[in-house]
Amino acid sequence: MNRRPLVIAAATVGVLATAAFALPNLPPNPLSDTIDSHLYKEKGKRFATAADAPTRGDTAFALPAWIPKDAKDVRIRVRTTGDARLIRFDLGATPLDGPQCTAGxxxxxxxxxxxxxxxxxxxxxxVRSECRDHHQYQVAVRGKRVYAWTDGTPSPGAEPQTAIAVSAR
Known part of the structure; x- marks a missing residue:
């Protein structure tokens, strides 16, 4: 009996199983970014501070104006086929409270x-507040860490935003 096909099949299954468990747990890299972008239609970025992130322009990673400028460890995940976004950051000395965020x-x-x-x-x-820019964000605060998300619902009275292209910046 020729065992070579069985060995090849077992090795292939082992490599595929390892890749299935390892790839999602790898730090962002070109391979996982390509899979996220093409398969899941999502992209993510991480910035050391809010000052490092774009604030306006034609990028999906532009931060809303209500995020304090001294926020740290900013992470953003966007849907490339819509306006859904996740944003996580740590507060600096500036509190989150501002005219664009309502309590309750x-x-x-x-x-x-x-x-x-x-x-x-x-x-x-x-969730403790809602913050508004071009979109309405629901916001939860745990200690100094802030979690905000939107499904793309426009803020009342907000000017229509031009199409946002997800850049590889």
């Missing part, structure tokens, strides 16, 4: 449409 429970609290390894489960229960 937002009108519609929905679960985020996206997911990320750095995004906690059951965050919806912690």
């Amino acid at each position: 429970t937002p009108n519609r609290v929905r679960d985020p449409e996206l997911g990320a390894k750095w995004w906690p489960q059951h965050i919806r229960a912690d």
Whole structure:
């Protein structure tokens, strides 16, 4: 009996199983970025500070104006086929409270449409405010860490935003 095909099949299954478990757990790299972009239609970026992230322009990674300029460890995940976004950051000395954020429970609290390894489960229960820029964001604060998400619902009275192209910047 020729065992060579069985060995090849077993090795192939082993490599595929290892890749299935390892790839999602790898730090961002060209391979995982390509899989996210083409398969899941999502992209992500990480910035050391809010000052390192773009604030305006034709990029999906532009931060909303309500995020304090001294925020640190900013992570953004965007849907490339729509306006859904996740944003996580750590507050610096500037508090989150501002004219663009209202305290209390937002009108519609929905679960985020996206997911990320750095995004906690059951965050919806912690929503305490709604912040507005071009889109309405639901915001939860845990200590100094802020989690915000939007499904792309425009803010009332916001000017229509021109099409945002996801850049590889």
